[in-house]
Amino acid sequence: MATINLNLSHEEFLLFNDFAKMKKTTIENLLKKTLFEKIEDEDDVMMAKEALFEFSMDSDTFTAKEMQQKYNL
Secondary structure, eight states: OOOOOOOOOHHHHHHHHHHHHHTTSOHHHHHHHHHHHHHHHHHHHHHHHHHHHHHHHOOOOOOHHHHHHHTTO
């Protein structure tokens, strides 16, 4: 397991600590959760950009009825 040291001003520490207490967690868990959420958000944005690019390359769309007919549903 790795250890990370984080330098905070006194005001930052108080803010983070108070927020963690309000959420009934620790600063460590709060920071981990927040960073994981940020990574997930960035991944979602990247996937959306890729999907938009793929759609722009082939933007053929079909109605539900057309899909049913195409695949004999």
